[in-house]
Amino acid sequence: MKKVSIVDVAREAGVSVSTVSLVLRRKGKISPETIARVQAAIQALGYVHNVAAANLRANTSNLIGLIVRDFSDSFTVRVMESIVQALEAQRYMVFLGQPQDEGEALDRCLLSFAQQGVAGVIYLAAGSSSAALPEKIRRCPLPRVVVSQSLPEEAGDLVLRDNRQAAGLATRYLIERGHRQIAYLGGTAEDRIRQQRLLGYRSALAQYGLPYREEFAPACAESTQAAGLVTRRLLEKSNSITALLCHSPNAVIGGIAGIHQVGRTLGKDVFLTQQVALLGFEDMLHVNLTSPSFTYVSSASDEAGRQAAALILRKLSDPDLPPQQITLSGHLVIRESA
Known part of the structure; x- marks a missing residue:
């Protein structure tokens, strides 16, 4: 069977080859009637436009390379989804790579x-x-x-989330609800996201004249078991704690387990010392299936993806564009846990 060419489409539509080319590339001032005739001819003949060949001839490309290292991270996955949607809306395609290391694989x-x-x-x-x-x-x-959760001092074009702002927002919300004994749960000591959030946590405490207590900010391994054990020990030692800021989804789940293990319940009523408020930083489906529903600070992942897509397209259209750093603030989603 003969392959349908752009010449065949032009003949079928009764227009020139250059007009078909303009319609395919969405360029030029072509009347709606002509566009409709060309599209009808394309559909009738089953013509498939070879974008790669067209790009090669024009020395352009509609491909964007996207490197993702960790599909287990919810922020990364949601950013990736947002990037793909934003680029496809501008008729760009994403070429995905997942190198297993920063050496030969990268x-x-x-x-x-x-x-x-x-x-x-x-x-x-x-x-x-x-x-x-x-x-x-x-x-x-x-x-x-680059889209990053924790590289604020890196040079170049960056889209970042503001971890310090997010933790400050969460801590101030708890303080304004009457909490005075607030702990920060989870994250390893070398975790830069934890370090940045602790700055916001400490700043909010200081703003309200509350002391920062080292023992109220225990680091732990990134697992539900470790977070549960740390929570239990923390609440057994300091039963005056009424609120937990949870570093990660694992910290949330472990925190819930630890709260129950010491005979307390999850809730937002600061005047009932039996209850412990829980607040975190991620919008995770499996966490939001908990009861009561989970209060959190949004990670701004969808917006991060849109901003990254828009920035790479601006760089393509203006190669001399100065490096930009876009920092995104989270917002509080208030539910039942805090």
Whole structure:
């Protein structure tokens, strides 16, 4: 069966080849009637536009390389979804890479991007214990945007979430509801997100004249079991605690278990010393299935994806655009747990 060409489409629609090309590329001033005729011809003949070949001829690309290191992280997954939706709305396609390390695997990923002719790269930074990007990403010759949870001092084009603002917002909310004994639960000692949130937590306490107590901010391994054990020990030692700020979904689930293990309940009534309010930083489906429903500070993941997509497109249209750092604030979603 003969392959349908753009010449066949032009003949079927009764227009020139250049007009069909303009319709396919959505360029030029073409009347709606002509566009309709061309589209009808395309559908009738089953013509498939070879975008890659067209890009090669025009020395352009509608491909964006997206590097994702960790699919287990909810923030990363939601950012990725938002990026794909935003880029597809602008008729760009995403070429996904998931290198398993920052050495040879990342090299192969970037080489594959170059071979496929991607126009730019978005890197979703993995982990929260490193203060720097991988050197290969830093030296990437293509237009590059980084989405990170914890790299505020990194140079270049960045989209970041404001961990300090989020923790300050959460702590002030609890204080204004009457809580005075508030603990921060979870995160390992080297976790930069935890370190940044503790700054916001301490700042909010100081704003209201409340002391920061080291023993009220225990670090622990990232598991529900570790968080549950730390919660139980914390509440047994300090039964005056009425609220927990939870570092992660694991801390939330472990915190709930620890609260129940010491014979207390989850709730927002500060005047009932039996209850412990719980507030965290992620919108996680399995956490929000808890009862009472979970109060949290949004991680701004959807907006981070939209901003990253918009920034890489601005860089493609203006190569001389100065580096930009976009910092996104979270907002409080009040439910039943705090």
